[in-house]
Amino acid sequence: MKFEEIEALMRKNESLSEQYVLPENFIVVRLDGRGFTKLTKEKLSLEKPFDKRFSEVMVDITKHLFNIGFKVIYGYTQSDEISLLIHKNDNTFSRKIRKINSILAGEASAFFSLQFQEICVFDCRTIAIPNLEMLLDYFCWRQEDSHRNSLSAYCYWTLRKNGLSAKQATEKIEKMSMTDKNELLFQHGINYNTLPIWQKRGIGILNKEVKKQSFNPVTKEPVVYLRNELFVEKELMIREEYRVFLREIFDTF
Known part of the structure; x- marks a missing residue:
């Protein structure tokens, strides 16, 4: 078989296995550290149950993923997990799920590995979400997961x-129930309600317009302009207040 014939056949086989996020659907991707329980217990010297540097690296990875070509609206990270909301009109890689997963997982894995000088791997899954209410449900679900995992980790x-x-x-x-877990901590001198908010609710990352001041060398006058900057929110609200916070961000898109 000639090279051209083999290539045409292989390309056809590749295309038959492709999946795409359909138009007008928001794209949510969730990245999770693979084997991070063993990694954090055996190879990395981290504070337990939460390590500040580890959390800062997770935030930095999330910020990095805002700047690799996708139109990311909102990022959320808790523990070794990152969720990203990508604009429904984003057409990067023609919305191929294989490309979205491999690029984001590769970027996150490489970034984390360089920070800790250990081979670290993230997996990635892509979820198509058709409407605003489901988006709000998704991120509220991940925050509730953060709360439950945080309480269990402290216990x-x-x-x-x-x-x-x-x-x-x-x-x-x-x-143990959640009430019993809170009581267990209290018996050991830990009031879960007073712990750092980011440990319980996760961290949000979003773009905000901020006013900047510059100087016009021609007119010799100061100039005020708007610029998008990434903002890290470490004190997220919860439940309905968090839903309102997210709605205000997502409604503009």
Whole structure:
């Protein structure tokens, strides 16, 4: 078989496996660290249950993903997870799911690996969301997941620091309600309500228009202009207030 014939056949086989996000759908991608439980426990020297530098790197990755060619509207990160909302009119890579997943996962993995000098890998999944209400549901769901994981993480490491094995601590908290977990922490001198908000609710990243002042060398006068800058929100509101906050951002798109 000639090269041209082989190439045509292979290209056809590739195209048959392609999936696309349909027009007028918002694109949400979620990246998760692969094997990060083992990585953070065995290879990286991190504070437990939350490490400030780790969180800062996750924020920096999210900000980096705003600037690699996609029209990102909003980013949210908690633990080793990042969610990005991409504009429904974004046509990067013709909206091919394979390309979206591979590019974003590759960029995030490379960025994290360089920061910690360890090989670290993110996986990525793409979700098509057709309307505003579902977008709000998605990000509120991820924030509730953040809250539940945060509470469990504090309980787990509190028990570990008090002599329980990994297996014992895991089994104990699996059977506890959220109220019981709060009570467990309180008995060990930890008021969960007073802990840093970013540890409980995650962190939002968004573009904001800010006023900047410059100088016109021709007229010799000051000039005020608007510029988009990435803003990091470490004190997100919760539940309905968070939904209102998100609606105000998403409504403009």
